[in-house]
Amino acid sequence: MKVEHASVMLDRCIALLSPAIEKSSNPIVVDATLGLGGHSFALLEKFPNLKIIGLDRDLSAIEKSSARLAKFSDRTTIVHAVYDEMPAVLKSLGIANVQGILFDLGVSSMQLDQVARGFSYSNDAPLDMRMDQSRGVSAKEVIDSYSRNDLIRIIREYGEERFATRIVDNLIAAREKGGINSTTELADLVKNSIPAPARRVGGNPAKRTFQALRIEVNQELEILQRAIPRAMDCLSVGGRMVVMSFQSLEDKIVKKFFTAATESKTPVGLPVEIEALAAKFKLVFSGSEKASEQEIEENSRAQSVRLRAIERVAI
Numbered sequence: 001m002k003v004e005h006a007s008v009m010l011d012r013c014i015a016l017l018s019p020a021i022e023k024s025s026n027p028i029v030v031d032a033t034l035g036l037g038g039h040s041f042a043l044l045e046k047f048p049n050l051k052i053i054g055l056d057r058d059l060s061a062i063e064k065s066s067a068r069l070a071k072f073s074d075r076t077t078i079v080h081a082v083y084d085e086m087p088a089v090l091k092s093l094g095i096a097n098v099q100g101i102l103f104d105l106g107v108s109s110m111q112l113d114q115v116a117r118g119f120s121y122s123n124d125a126p127l128d129m130r131m132d133q134s135r136g137v138s139a140k141e142v143i144d145s146y147s148r149n150d151l152i153r154i155i156r157e158y159g160e161e162r163f164a165t166r167i168v169d170n171l172i173a174a175r176e177k178g179g180i181n182s183t184t185e186l187a188d189l190v191k192n193s194i195p196a197p198a199r200r201v202g203g204n205p206a207k208r209t210f211q212a213l214r215i216e217v218n219q220e221l222e223i224l225q226r227a228i229p230r231a232m233d234c235l236s237v238g239g240r241m242v243v244m245s246f247q248s249l250e251d252k253i254v255k256k257f258f259t260a261a262t263e264s265k266t267p268v269g270l271p272v273e274i275e276a277l278a279a280k281f282k283l284v285f286s287g288s289e290k291a292s293e294q295e296i297e298e299n300s301r302a303q304s305v306r307l308r309a310i311e312r313v314a315i
């Protein structure tokens, strides 16, 4: 059975956060990517003393999750914020640290389903792709105003697209003839830029360019770079953070910070660990976990997930 809007690796996220929640009599979890509130709902149901601080940069996610979590409104604080603002949000709420943090990165299936948002290459819509439609620059503005070199870099790096130069040259040519104005026009241009043999493998050829533009429009990687270390600083001792990434560039960033934070800074060769230089975090398990075959069958979004978890062990 296919499940719409199912929360990815829900049971695993709860199992990983549970030991940290159970250690406190007044536990708080930050759901940094509230979305439709699926993970938060399950956590609030399981732990009657748990408070959730839910963040999302998308006002329509805030509206929908507020309705979904209404029965827990006395234990839920929902804030329209970008997740690298987490320390400031917690400070404004008078919270010094939290027991759990969850990041379920990327776009939600709700955002993909809202055709007018322009995230999907399968439906005709204006080229917007902003998760926060109250501010920022749209995909159309990126395509219309960025230099050739910047567009090539973005599509090559963020989309891991080997035909980036051809795509951008066609985009620049289209710009001179009135521009690209819709998702369908962009999807067609990408398809026509890719040599026929390459078009036949790896799914819709527009997928990589759409991913690249979405990452740029929402500054996803820069924000994640700031957000992960800031969020780790918000954890109490014994607190845990779980991060689910859906593409390799995100997972690389998470892995980099987790690896650095779990290594001792005591110089190699010293016979004893210097306490002040000992690692303040430990990995809950090594490497990353994937969703089960069964979950992937039921929810295609789970296909690319890589889950990592870290625990704070010292101040």
Ligand SMILES: C[S@@+](CC[C@H](N)C(=O)[O-])C[C@H]1O[C@@H](n2cnc3c(N)ncnc32)[C@H](O)[C@@H]1O
Binding pocket: 006, 007, 008, 032, 033, 034, 035, 036, 037, 038, 039, 040, 055, 056, 057, 058, 061, 081, 082, 083, 084, 104, 105, 106, 107, 108, 109, 131, 223
């Ligand atoms: C995959 S969904 C989360 C789904 C949620 N876990 C659930 O079970 O319903 C990701 C959400 O994160 C939000 N988001 C993405 N980047 C963000 C950022 N930098 N700051 C805050 N929210 C962000 C998106 O708007 C989206 O609603």
